[in-house]
Amino acid sequence: MAFGINRQELSMWKQQVSSGKIAFLTHYWLDPRFPGVRTVTKVGCSDLERLSAWCRKYELDPKYIHRRRPYPHFDLLGPKQREILSQEGLSEHIRRFKL
Template identity: 50%
Template sequence: MAFGISRSELESWKQRAQAGKIAIITHYWLDERFPRCDSVTKVACADQEKLVQWGKVYGLKPEWIHKRGSLSHFDLFGDIQKRVLEHEGLDTQRYKFLQNQ
């Protein structure tokens, strides 16, 4: 379950991704499979090859892409999540969602 973002933020992220841009959004998230993680960063793009190439920059494997209709995405947690947010200059997301890391 996603929380900590507005519907308009989520819609804007989807629109950027569907337009073929690399779209990044972070939100609070709870999943008992990942008890030490309380947020996830989703990186999406309708152009799957573009997403694969973007992921290679960070050592992400194509098989880690979640294929959801026209909106394929990576789910990022922990150290890689922090590194991507720092490298992409997304300080607002990093400070809001990774305060304890």
């Protein structure tokens, strides 16, 4: 279950993903499979080669890309989420979601 974002943010993410850009969407999230995890960052890109290369850049396994069309994405969780958001210069995501 996702919450903490608005329709405009979601629409912008979808537009960027569809255009082949690497796009980030962080939101609050609850899933019983991941106790203690309260946020996720969806890193999306419709260009699967580009998204796979992005994963390898951060030593993430591209086999975990959710290949859902039209918005393929990789889910960032836990400590790696904060680390990568910081490296990507997305301090607003870190501040807003208290990561």
